[in-house]
Amino acid sequence: MSKQDPALQEWQDNELARTLARFPERKEAFTCHGGRPVERLALPKEIDEAYQDKLGFPGRYPYTRGVQPTMYRGRLWTMRQYAGFSTAAASNERYRYLLDQGQTGLSVAFDLPTQIGYDSDDPMALGEVGKVGVAIDTLADMEILFDQIPLDKISTSMTINSPAMVLLAMYIVVAEKQGVKAEQIMGTIQNDLLKEYVARGTYIFPPRASLRLITNIFQWCSANAPRFNTISISGYHIREAGSTATQEVAFTLANGLTYVQTALDAGLDLDVFAPRLAFFFNASSNLLEEAAKFRAARRLWARLMKERFQAEKPSTMMLRFHTQTAGNTLTAQQVDNNIVRVTIQALAAVLGGTQSLHTNSRDEALSLPTEDSVRTALRTQQIIAHESGVADTVDPLAGSWYIEELTDAIEQEALDLINQVDEFGGVVACIENGFIAGQIEDAAYQYQQQIESGERVIVGVNEFQVDEDVEVPVMRLDPAVEDEQVRQLKQVKAERDQEAVRQCLADLENAARSDSANLMKPVLAAVRAYCSLGEICGVLRGVFGEYRGRAW
Amino acid sequence: MELYRILIGKPGLDGHDRGAKFIARALRDAGFEVIYTGIRRTPDEIAASAVQEDVAAVGLSSMSGAHARLFPAVLEALDKAGAKDIPVLGGGIIPAEDIPRLKKAGISSVFTPGTPVDTIINAFREACCQHHQQRC
């Protein structure tokens, strides 16, 4: 290896030296069993132009080999497990326990009515309150949720999309009441509406109105809450809906490009908002394809940002992402097999250079996981991190003919698909005309047909079955949770200043009707006056209308 | 062979309709005319659609655990709409102990994860065939 290569030297003197100075590596020396040292970065014999063009050095354009120069030698990925609890009080108790245990970040799951902008007493919410996460109706619930949790010190990730602005506003007001300024808060809101229309389904408003809300959030946060990640552009759900790996990359990046363009059109500064864009991908079971997928996505995003938007600042071009293992691959049959699946998937994410990872639990196919299985899932990550050795060298799969071929192929196919979306009028048009959903559904259908026909083997499902009763465990939610939540909502509504509520909602409606107004301000005011989530979303429903979805 | 019209409905708030759409397509490929209501439909909306479309059977899908309340609610809504005779089949993540209760309420077949698609298609065909024999 030509260690004296000038390009290498240049990288070592700059990116690498800077990183090592700021963040020393986890260990002084990384070694194999027996003492052989593990190289930080394995390289080809000759660092030619083709290598630099396609792979380059980690932490440098086109970021194929990772976004940091030392990757996991410097710091392991964040092991972040997402969980939801029924009420604000129960969640608060759990969060405080986790923080006492040294956790520094929280991840909040909301119930479906909250995600779709219904109050707990709405007829549509019946039976769903507190089911898949916490129910939030008014600021009062949010105050309980973060009671005694210092919002200047911890970062909070919230899986919320259509009503993201309302929940973010509540978070900001709770922080304010703690004496924490908006500029100090840290965290992420998912806020990725475009994928909701084609995959996840918790949309409320039509796409154009959603894009406006998102851009309003970008704009407000750039100026007021610069440490908050304003979106997590998610391929995870697209994949769960049945897309291929290539489609996952293509549609996710296409959504990303749409957000960037919309923000630019609204006059935002690329280098201010783009570094706050985060991504969220799925790790499925095809180990090598998945690892290549992450590398391809990183390179393609960097190239698209550079070529389409003339980005130059590294953090503007870097694709940083969270990964979750593929929930749809978990089987109800022989549930222990799922531990093995999750291991392979998690390994793919690490080999692909993820920034954070959620590993699913073995029993998650059918119900909320038990505590034991959650621990095993976390242990899986820790074994990969500390025992497997894959975290000790940067991008270990690079240079494998198969991996590089696959990386090139996925990048090219994804780019072709992105261009096709552009040709058909862009993402919003392709949501409306069904192109994206149709592509995903076709892929999902073919995949399932292959399983049904036995062409694709799923262990324990269509081969290697054992005689077992596949029983779905019963999850009964205490109906008292819903009653209590509704009672509290009624109480809050009875005690607040009704005139202020009326005024705030009227102001919000006026602002919504004017295309140029940023809705963060009236939403913050409404939240402060204890207007409920359902009331605020109701006003916006009235102005923007509701998206009805399409069948095929 | 007779052409059967069926309606696939998705009551409740969960947006996971990969399963519902797969079944809809598989039924199409098995020669059914399939009307899909989309996600987040109320029982009344599903019943009204089933009546207007004069389907021979209704299939329901639920992944969020809301089946226990929502499947019987669809049966009630059909009854109210004077369409008690339309058979209703259901599938999704459904605990074993809920199955007898759903059947007692009038759900004619219940499918759980791992039910082969052919079993589901045959159940629909049988339900439709019986329904067509009754109609004038």
Add this chain to the structure above:
Amino acid sequence: MQPAQLLEQLLERLHRGDSRSVARAISLVEDQTELGPAIMQGLDQQRLDTALTVGITGPPGAGKSTLTSALVHHLREQGLRVGIIAVDPSSSLTQGALLGDRIRMMDHALDRDVVVRSMATRGRLGGVCASAGAAMRIMAASGCRIILIETVGIGQSEMDIASLADITLLVLAPGFGDDIQAMKAGILEVVDLLVINKADMPGSRKLLLDLGRETANSDRVLETVASERQGTETLLERILAFETELRQEEEFKQRRQRSLNKETVDWSIELIRARLTDLVDNEFLTGLDQDPRAAAEQVLSDVLRNSLTFQR
């Protein structure tokens, strides 16, 4: 119950607007059951005469369903009962079909005076025209003042279906209508009204210009933003004014007669096809010419010989 009683009951309920009976009547005709012809003969002719049928067609994504939904909204504001027929293609391989247009109509799902019916083309050339025509009349007899029939696409068969209606409407939107280029010259010869939907989007001006000066300047071109119900009320007024115009002249009756003729031809082909297929199965065709084309002429002249007694 005896078939005659059943029929009577069905017709009575249908004319009262009972959803179930309307839907069942359509099925019985569509499935070509024995009751079919009797149902059609028992419909209130006066209601058929007063009802207006509107064909709506356009490429996927142009916003037809949203536009339809907006029109329904305005019609309901006027207290008028509405019927909607949404046609989707059947798979030619399996005969099955996915019918998804109801989703966009869900705003009206619980309104008993909005009658929605999804129909598959059932793989028969023209066959759907026969069924859709019958469905329109059944809806009309049930009290629908206006029946909208919606098809996806802008091919010949979609146009055929749309042209069953008294008034036809083509919906285009920026980015969804490029294929229309080929026929742009004569577009207003094929349809009565041209709707440029999503008119607030960039590109709508260009779409209009692409259609040519003559088309762009015609008063038969309207702009809408259906999702916000912009221009849709005007569109409805335009449709109703057009109806009045047609009814004042003989044109309305002529249009009706033309579509009835078309349906008659479709039905004839349907029936003849079934009968001939049946006969071929029984090896009837042995005495004919060896060349299929020539044999067909022989069959046709045989079929028509005794039956062409109606007035041309």
